[in-house]
Amino acid sequence: MVKETVKQLCKQHTELTDQDVQILQEMAFSLQTYADLSDSYMFIDCKLKPSNQAIVVAEAFPVGSTPLYNNSVIGKIVFESFEPGVFYSYRNGKKSIIRQAMTQEGIVVDQTVVPIKNTNHQVIGVLISEKQVVSPTPTGNVQKFSVVTETAEDQMTNSGLGVVSDLLMEMLILTDESNRLVYANPSGLRLISEMSEKDDVLNRDLLELLPFLRTVYEQEDDVFVFELTIQRKNLIVKKIRMREKNKSQETLLIIQDITELRTKEKELMMKSVVIKEIHHRVKNNLQTVASLIRLQMRKGMPAESRSSFEETLNRIYSISSVYEIILTKEHADDDDVNIINLTRKICSTMVLNEYNLKVDLIIEPNNNKIVTTSKKAVSIALIVNELIQNSLKHAFQGKEEGIIDVEFTVENDFVEIHVSDNGVGMKNPQTSLGTEIIHNLVTNDLNGEFLYVPREIGTHAVVNFPVGAEVEIFDE
Ligand SMILES: Nc1ncnc2c1ncn2[C@@H]1O[C@H](COP(=O)(O)OP(=O)(O)O)[C@@H](O)[C@H]1O
Ligand SMILES: [Mg+2]
Structure with missing residues (x-):
């Protein structure tokens, strides 16, 4: 049973x-x-x-x-x-x-x-x-609630409740067994006068003054909470029936005006719709630019220009990856980006046409979840893209396969991103646009450092930057 x-x-x-x-x-x-x-x-x-x-x-x-x-x-x-x-x-x-x-x-x-x-x-x-709780005096508990019966005013004043209810933002309204108004605190009185357009309201039937409260009164439950929208006002009405032995039934209403709150909520919702729309447009525009470049490439071009165009394409795709991640979020104003997911996305969208290679791309988060704002994420996306592209382009010349390893570590409030390969290593490197981009972004946007670590085989690049207020680390 x-x-x-x-x-x-x-x-x-x-x-x-x-x-x-x-x-x-x-x-x-x-x-x-x-x-x-x-x-x-x-x-x-x-x-x-x-x-x-x-x-x-x-x-x-x-x-x-x-x-x-x-x-x-x-x-x-x-x-x-x-x-x-x-x-x-x-x-x-x-x-x-x-x-x-x-x-x-x-x-x-x-x-x-x-x-x-x-x-x-x-x-x-x-x-x-x-x-x-066994109350020490016979006038305990329920009595405390019903001080405003009969000689409402006197008792309110005596108990000090009057002062408190005068100060309350909430509207307190008390009616007797035939729904006549026996007490209202100042904000309650204001509401009744405003909505009924009558001044002399005491002892009148509250449901005639404010007919919209009828549903609340008709509810049988002794305690009932209800949200009402009336005359452009949003009200939360709490109804409490106060039963006392051998006594008539009074009803206490506690009303909160949440119009402002609801308006703010709507505004916020509108704002996040607009933000989402802007993110969409940015992403779509980036995709249009990428399509134009692809079109140009298909129309034919000198072989030596091809790789520059591909590099440009990859730069655009890596920025676009950031927006793709933000757009999958439920809340539009949440523009936090998980940079490990971002790295995965960049790798999966990278254009590799130029290189006839079999490359194992390994991403090692080391149990870190590193989350940052979209602005920082764009810089990180571009840096990671440049480093991986360099490995693809320069490390495995004359080879058929190779390994590229992207590792994330966090130590002493510094994030380190390691990109290494088992290729030919740096031989008389000539800095060019890629290195310049990395240096600029690391120092100016991330406040960090970029360096190559010497190693026997291949190349090992490290970017490190402070965790700072805009970066959050979670242990996974
Ligand atoms: N992973 C790598 N393996 C071998 N050489 C590299 C690697 N990364 C960069 N280099 C060298 O550093 C140079 C500068 O790189 P970068 O500034 O990105 O210019 P780009 O890639 O356009 O040549 C490259 O031309 C290459 O000689
Ligand atoms: Mg490069």
């Missing part, structure tokens, strides 16, 4: 796998024992499919105790603003202890939440244990 409920709720409302559900079912099965043993109220909550809310899938109340909850809470939606501990454990996979937490039902409890994990260490639910 318990297991069946867990299964049904999980299937209907969550994205958990059958295996995950099974783990929760086992736990739900033993929940009563835990509750009796620790003499506390136990629950299992799971995250809802699309939203950030959670749902109660199992509960157990200790035998023989005075009931903390009048009704079963299975199937109830749990909102983050009311149960922060639940969501903390969910996100961080850690235990959370909250003393004197106010539950969604308006009861003060000591609450302990631990994450429930599957074999892959993913949090699939949380186990909650609650013990009611």
Whole structure:
């Protein structure tokens, strides 16, 4: 029975796998024992499919105790603003202890939440244990909440709550059992007057003044959170029904105006659309330039010019690789580029027509993940491209095969890129455009050094540059 409920709720409302559900079912099965043993109220909550809310899938109340909850809470939606501990454990996979937490039902409890994990260490639910806090005075707990009944103003002033609620940005609105307005803090009053275009609002039916709140009031749940868009305003409305024994039912609304936040979000979204569009255009334009060069090459040209054109093509492709990587990202303003992936891309797009060679190109990240901004990535792309091209072009003359090795190391906050080959080695090198490009980029853009390390066979070039604020290293 318990297991069946867990299964049904999980299937209907969550994205958990059958295996995950099974783990929760086992736990739900033993929940009563835990509750009796620790003499506390136990629950299992799971995250809802699309939203950030959670749902109660199992509960157990200790035998023989005075009931903390009048009704079963299975199937109830749990909102983050009311149960922060639940969501903390969910996100961080850690235990959370909250003393004197106010539950969604308006009861003060000591609450302990631990994450429930599957074999892959993913949090699939949380186990909650609650013990009611026995209040020292009879006017504890729920009373604290309902100081604004009857003689609303007096009590607000006496308790000091009046001052606090006056300062709140949130709008507080309290209505009696027939939905008449009995209290509103200044920002609440402002909202009501502004939206209803009436000044004299006290003691009037709130739902006549603000008809859009009807859906919130009609909701049966005692606690309900709702986002409304009305007259170009975005509001988050929290409704809390305050039940007290032998007393009428009052409703407290806590309303947050999040119009500005939503506008900012939209602006940011627009901005990232524009950025993405610009990246697209840059990439497309680079590809057009490359196509024009290819066209020129096909139309025929002196043999000695061919290799210069190919080198130019490769330079364009390596810049374009940076944009290709950025464009695969989900967030357009995230322009971080993983330079090992970038190197792989450059190697795979390099034009090798000129060289009839069988080359093994080995990339060794050494477990490093090096991430940098697109600006730095363009420089690194061009440098790596020049070095690999040099090996291809000069190292293996008269040979049929060879090895080129690109290695990344990180030491003492310096990144080193080693490009080495087992070719003929440098013989009276004459610096030309390639070397000039490398030197310029390494010193000016990367603030680093470029040098050749002597070796017996072949050539070994090293570029090193400081990690700095724009480069991030991750151990993989
Ligand atoms: N891996 C290498 N193996 C052998 N010689 C190289 C290597 N890299 C560079 N060189 C030498 O250094 C010279 C300068 O390189 P570079 O400035 O890139 O000019 P380019 O590649 O246009 O000739 C090359 O002409 C070549 O003689
Ligand atoms: Mg060169």
